[in-house]
Amino acid sequence: MQPTTVMPPMDELRKVFREAGLSLTHQRVVLYRAVLEMRSHPSPEAIYERVRDEIPSISLGTVYKNIRAFMDAGLVREVSPHHGTLRLESNLEEHHHLVCTRCKAIVDLEESDLEPVRLRRELPGGFRVDRYSVEFRGLCAACSAKPDLS
Amino acid sequence: MQPTTVMPPMDELRKVFREAGLSLTHQRVVLYRAVLEMRSHPSPEAIYERVRDEIPSISLGTVYKNIRAFMDAGLVREVSPHHGTLRLESNLEEHHHLVCTRCKAIVDLEESDLEPVRLRRELPGGFRVDRYSVEFRGLCAACSAKPDLS
DNA sequence: TATTAAACGATAATTGTTATCGAAAAGTCA
DNA sequence: TGACTTTTCGATAACAATTATCGTTTAATA
Ligand SMILES: [Mn+2]
Ligand SMILES: [Mn+2]
Ligand SMILES: [Zn+2]
Ligand SMILES: [Zn+2]
Numbered sequence: 001m002q003p004t005t006v007m008p009p010m011d012e013l014r015k016v017f018r019e020a021g022l023s024l025t026h027q028r029v030v031l032y033r034a035v036l037e038m039r040s041h042p043s044p045e046a047i048y049e050r051v052r053d054e055i056p057s058i059s060l061g062t063v064y065k066n067i068r069a070f071m072d073a074g075l076v077r078e079v080s081p082h083h084g085t086l087r088l089e090s091n092l093e094e095h096h097h098l099v100c101t102r103c104k105a106i107v108d109l110e111e112s113d114l115e116p117v118r119l120r121r122e123l124p125g126g127f128r129v130d131r132y133s134v135e136f137r138g139l140c141a142a143c144s145a146k147p148d149l150s
Numbered sequence: 151m152q153p154t155t156v157m158p159p160m161d162e163l164r165k166v167f168r169e170a171g172l173s174l175t176h177q178r179v180v181l182y183r184a185v186l187e188m189r190s191h192p193s194p195e196a197i198y199e200r201v202r203d204e205i206p207s208i209s210l211g212t213v214y215k216n217i218r219a220f221m222d223a224g225l226v227r228e229v230s231p232h233h234g235t236l237r238l239e240s241n242l243e244e245h246h247h248l249v250c251t252r253c254k255a256i257v258d259l260e261e262s263d264l265e266p267v268r269l270r271r272e273l274p275g276g277f278r279v280d281r282y283s284v285e286f287r288g289l290c291a292a293c294s295a296k297p298d299l300s
Numbered sequence: 301t302a303t304t305a306a307a308c309g310a311t312a313a314t315t316g317t318t319a320t321c322g323a324a325a326a327g328t329c330a
Numbered sequence: 331t332g333a334c335t336t337t338t339c340g341a342t343a344a345c346a347a348t349t350a351t352c353g354t355t356t357a358a359t360a
Contacts, residue, residue: 023326023337041237041256044316059340064317066338067238079237079247079256080230084317085347087191087229088217097229098277106191106229107274115268117284124257126291127248134267134284141276173306173357194347209309214348216307234348235316 007033020073030054031066032075041079081137082106096133100140109136157183170223180204181216182225191229231287232256246283250290259286 008016013032017024034051035042042050048063070076081101096109117132138144158166163182167174184201185192192200198213220226231251246259267282288294 025326025338027339035238035240039241039258041239043235043237045235047238057340059342061318061341062339067236068318077239077242079239080232082230082233083236084233085193085195086217086233087193088185088197089191089227089229090185091189092227098273098279100277101280107277108189109273113269113271115270117267118265119263120265121263123248123259123286126294127250127257127286127288128294129248129286129288130251131288132284132286134282136273136277136279136282138277138279138281144276144278175307175357177308207309209311211310211349212308218349 007036016075020069020075022069022073027055027058027062028066028069030058031063032070035067035070035076094131094133096135098136098138098140100143101137102139102143105140107140109134157186166225170219170225172219172223177205177208177212178216178219180208181213182220185217185220185226244281244283246285248286248288248290250293251287252289252293255290257290259284 010029013029014024016032017028022028030051031047034047034054038047038050040046044060044063044067047067048058048060051058051063067076071078081099081104087106091108094111096111096114098107098109099105114134117134123129160179163179164174166182167178172178180201181197184197184204188197188200190196194210194213194217197217198208198210201208201213217226221228231249231254237256241258244261246261246264248257248259249255264284267284273279
């Protein structure tokens, strides 16, 4: 059972946006609700398609701009810190990763560096697992030394 | 200590490429060796920069083509299956992912679905971890039903 | 070495994303 | 509420990462 994300009512949304420093527009409300409802980790395109039912005149640029605003405000995240460019893996051994979210560095962690991951239940509906790996996200030494020039 | 990737000598390379169905070209040899040496999970651009020292006339297109060929042959992999496009995460709880490498579907796994991940050693040099998550890669039910139309 | 198939380099095309800008809507405060 | 200021919107241009095209060069085969 998924943790039920209650769809925030209008006055709750007003507060959320206020605290995020985002003024409340119709497009934003519809976009935010759409993203919260879609539990499929949607792409900008997928959100665009979905939201066009409600606001046919909305522009793809507006979708991107607001997604970015939501991310900057911490209302949503991106699934992968490497979505911008392909990164190659030449280490074919089973292993794990340490990922710096600032400089995008990726460092290997040997499989033997951690205890084997153990599932407590069956995986949902017939998913066939090839491999798994653990991703530790954070800041590398160099990046956490530098000031947060956001 | 990293598992030392021995740089394959020429006759070993000849065999690797033969088995992968790739004819042996100078560009390929240099590219493959570069990727194996670079343990930083390099981007195509980074590989390009590196290889230009040895083959100044090489084209970025050739880098992309051969990376693709290496991936198709299973000689290297891509770090993230979602590097093509941004995917949004609206579930701010700690959780994990089931990822279908065919259709790119991403399904949440609750934190409580697996035993906590435990490290056996200290993390290398001052890395500060914000969060971690486990990614299970494989084929979803729908995709593993369908034939492999590659 | 001649023939054939595959790969290369240059460059055009595509795709995902961001920037620009005038018009429209939202925030502010009397 | 209305005048004024600030922000956002939609349209579209610009960019960046990646793939496709194509004539030339190189490798595989015998
Ligand atoms: Mn790795
Ligand atoms: Mn998720
Ligand atoms: Zn870093
Ligand atoms: Zn699938």
